[in-house]
Amino acid sequence: MTAAQIPALQVVVALLAAPVCLILRRPRVAWLIALVATWASLVMALILLFSVLKVGPISYLLGDWEAPWGIEYRIDMVSAFLLVIVTTIGSLVIPYAQASVEAEVPAARVYLFYCMYLLNLAGLLGIVITGDVFNLFVFLEISSLSSYVLISLGKDRRALIAAYRYLVMGTIGATFYVIGVGLTYMMTGSLNMVDLATLMPAVIDTRTIHVALAFLTVGLSLKLALFPLHVWLPNAYTYAPSAVSAFIAATGTKVAVYALLRIVFTVFGEVDVLSFPGVQEVLLTLAAAAMIGASATAIYQENVKRVLAYSSLAQIGYMVVGIGMESATGLAGSIVHLFNHALMKGGLFMVLGCVFLRLGSVEIADMHGLAKRMPLTMAAFVAGGLSLIGVPLSVGFISKWYLVQGALEKGWWAAVAVILASSILAIVYIWRIVEVAYFRPRPEGAPAVSEAPASLLVPTWMMIGACYYFGIDATRTLDVAVGAAETLLGGLR
Amino acid sequence: MEFPGLINYWIVVVLMMTGFYIVIAHNNLVKKIVGLNIFQVSMFTFYITMAKVKGGTAPILAEGIAQYSNPLPHVLILTAIVVGVATTALGLALVVRIRDAYGTVEDDEIEAQENDR
Numbered sequence: 001m002t003a004a005q006i007p008a009l010q011v012v013v014a015l016l017a018a019p020v021c022l023i024l025r026r027p028r029v030a031w032l033i034a035l036v037a038t039w040a041s042l043v044m045a046l047i048l049l050f051s052v053l054k055v056g057p058i059s060y061l062l063g064d065w066e067a068p069w070g071i072e073y074r075i076d077m078v079s080a081f082l083l084v085i086v087t088t089i090g091s092l093v094i095p096y097a098q099a100s101v102e103a104e105v106p107a108a109r110v111y112l113f114y115c116m117y118l119l120n121l122a123g124l125l126g127i128v129i130t131g132d133v134f135n136l137f138v139f140l141e142i143s144s145l146s147s148y149v150l151i152s153l154g155k156d157r158r159a160l161i162a163a164y165r166y167l168v169m170g171t172i173g174a175t176f177y178v179i180g181v182g183l184t185y186m187m188t189g190s191l192n193m194v195d196l197a198t199l200m201p202a203v204i205d206t207r208t209i210h211v212a213l214a215f216l217t218v219g220l221s222l223k224l225a226l227f228p229l230h231v232w233l234p235n236a237y238t239y240a241p242s243a244v245s246a247f248i249a250a251t252g253t254k255v256a257v258y259a260l261l262r263i264v265f266t267v268f269g270e271v272d273v274l275s276f277p278g279v280q281e282v283l284l285t286l287a288a289a290a291m292i293g294a295s296a297t298a299i300y301q302e303n304v305k306r307v308l309a310y311s312s313l314a315q316i317g318y319m320v321v322g323i324g325m326e327s328a329t330g331l332a333g334s335i336v337h338l339f340n341h342a343l344m345k346g347g348l349f350m351v352l353g354c355v356f357l358r359l360g361s362v363e364i365a366d367m368h369g370l371a372k373r374m375p376l377t378m379a380a381f382v383a384g385g386l387s388l389i390g391v392p393l394s395v396g397f398i399s400k401w402y403l404v405q406g407a408l409e410k411g412w413w414a415a416v417a418v419i420l421a422s423s424i425l426a427i428v429y430i431w432r433i434v435e436v437a438y439f440r441p442r443p444e445g446a447p448a449v450s451e452a453p454a455s456l457l458v459p460t461w462m463m464i465g466a467c468y469y470f471g472i473d474a475t476r477t478l479d480v481a482v483g484a485a486e487t488l489l490g491g492l493r
Numbered sequence: 494m495e496f497p498g499l500i501n502y503w504i505v506v507v508l509m510m511t512g513f514y515i516v517i518a519h520n521n522l523v524k525k526i527v528g529l530n531i532f533q534v535s536m537f538t539f540y541i542t543m544a545k546v547k548g549g550t551a552p553i554l555a556e557g558i559a560q561y562s563n564p565l566p567h568v569l570i571l572t573a574i575v576v577g578v579a580t581t582a583l584g585l586a587l588v589v590r591i592r593d594a595y596g597t598v599e600d601d602e603i604e605a606q607e608n609d610r
Binding site for chain 1: 576
C-alpha cells in the first residue's frame with residue numbers, strides 16, 4: 001500500500017519536514033529532522049530507480065484524477081536517475097552542514113537554513129518527478145525562492161546583492177517559462193507532457209508554437225545559467241554559505257538542465273526541434289562559448305569559490321553540447337555528466353567549506369602553504385580537481401570520453417577541440433590553487449590553522465571518493481545514463 | 494475588425510515590455526521589483542484573456558448556462574499570483590536588508606561601494 005505512494009512521498013516528506021523545522025526552532029532538532037528527511041528521500045529515490053529498471057516507467061495519478069486532466073507524476077529512467085542524484089547530494093550535504101552552518105550562519109537563523117534547505121530539496125524533486133508542465137513551474141519557483149533565501153544567509157553583505165540579482169533574473173526566467181506554457185496550452189489545450197507530445201505534430205507549424213518554444217528555451221536557459229544568461233551565478237555561488245554552494249552548485253543547475261531535456265525531448269519529442277534551422281547551431285555555439293569563455297575567466301579569479309563557479313558554467317556547456325548532438329552517445333554523456341559533475345563540484349565546494357571554517361577566507365592569496373596545515377582537505381581538493389580536469393579513473397574522464405565519442409560519431413572535430421581545450425584550461429585554473437597551497441611557504445605571522453574536523457572531512461571524502469568509485473566502475477551509472485538517453489530519444493523514432 | 498478585437502493581447506505586450514524595460518533600465522532596487530511585478534501581471538492578463546470564450550459566462554452547472562469560459566487557466570493564474578506575491582515579498586525583504594547593509598537602494602551606489610574596497 002505505502003509502496004504505491006512512494007512517488008508522492010518522495011516530494012511530500014521534504015515538503016512537510018520544512019515547516020516542522022520552522023515550528024520547532026531548535027537548531028539541533030531541525031538538523032535531525034533534515035537528516036531523517038533527506039535520507040528517507042534517498043531511500044525512496046533508490047527504490048523508485050530500481051523499480052523503474054525492473055518494470056519500466058511508473059505513472060502516479062495525484063488524487064486519482066485521470067492523466068491528461070489531473071496532475072500526473074511520471075517516473076522514467078531519466079527522472080529516476082535525477083532523483084537519485086539530487087537526494088544523494090542532499091543527504092551527503094546535511095551531515096556536513098551541521099558544523100559548517102554553525103560557523104557561517106548566525107545561531108538564531110540556523111533553523112531557517114534547514115527549513116529552506118528542505119523546501120529547496122522538495123522543489124527540485126518535484127521538478128524532476130512531475131509530468132505536468134505547469135506543475136513544473138510551481139516546483140521551479142519553490143526551489144528558486146528557497147535558494148534566494150539560502151544564498152542571502154551568507155556572511156558577506158554581497159550575498160544580499162547576489163541573492164537579489166538572482167531573484168530578478170530567476171523570476172524573469174520563470175515568467176518566460178510560464179508564458180511559453182501558456183502559448184502551448186493555447187494551441188493544444190493540454191499541460192500533460194506525454195499528452196502534449198502526441199498533440200504537438202498537428203500544431204508545430206504555427207507561429208504561436210514557435211514563439212512558445214523560444215520562451216520556454218530562454219526561460220530555462222536563464223535558470224540553468226547557459227552563457228550569456230549566466231551573470232547571476234558566479235556571485236550567488238561565491239557569497240552563499242559553503243554548504244549552500246555545495247548543494248546548489250551540485251543540484252540546482254542540473255535540475256534545470258533536466259527540465260530543458262524534458263521540453264526538448266519529451267514535449268517537443270515527436271517533432272524533432274533540434275533539426276529546425278538554426279536551433280542546433282545556436283545551442284552548440286553558446287555551449288562552446290561557455291566552455292571556453294568561462295574556463296578562461298576562471299583562470300583570472302582570486303577567490304577559489306568564484307573559480308569553481310566559472311568552472312560550473314563551463315561544465316554546463318558540456319551538458320548542452322551533449323543535448324545538441326542529439327545522438328544516444330552524446331546524450332548519455334550529458335546525462336552521466338549531470339551525475340558526475342554533481343559529485344565533483346559538490347565535493348570541491350565542500351572542501352572550500354573546510355578551508356573557510358579554519359581560515360575564514362577562500363582567497364587564493366590566503367591559501368599559501370595551506371597543504372602542510374590541512375593535508376587531508378587539500379588532498380581532497382587535488383583529487384576533485386583532477387576529476388574536474390578529466391583524468392582517467394575519475395568520473396570527469398567518463399563523461400568527457402562519451403561526449404568526445406559522440407562528437408566523433410558526428411564528425412564534429414571542432415566540438416572535440418573545444419572539449420579538449422576547455423579541459424586544458426581546467427588544468428591551469430586548478431593548478432594555480434594547487435601550486436599556492438603545496439609549493440609556496442606559509443607566510444610569517446599567518447594565523448595558525450589546523451585540519452578540518454571529521455564531521456566535515458568524512459562527507460567531503462565520501463563525495464570525492466565517489467568521484468573515483470564511479471570513475472573506476474562506471475558500468476552502473478553508464479547503464480542508467482544510456483538507458484535514459486534511449487528513453488528520451490525514443491520520442492524521435 | 495470589431496472592437497475590442499485583440500486589444501487584450503496588445504495590452505499584454507505593452508505591459509510586458511514596460512515591465513521588462515523597468516527591470517533592466519532602472520537603478521533603484523525597489524523600482525526594479527515594481528517592474529518585475531508589471532512584467533508578471535502581463536503574464537496573468539495573457540492567461541485570463543486566452544481562457545475567455547465570447548459570450549461565455551462563469552462555469553457553473555445551472556440551468557440556462559450553455560457556454561462558459563475555460564476555468565483551468567484562471568485557476569492556474571491563481572497559483573501564479575501566489576508565486577508572484579511570494580517573490581515580491583522576498584524581493585522587498587532583501588531590499589530592506591540591502592539598505593541596512595549599504596545604506597542605499599541605488600544599484601550604482603552599491604556598485605561604487607563594492608569597487609572602493
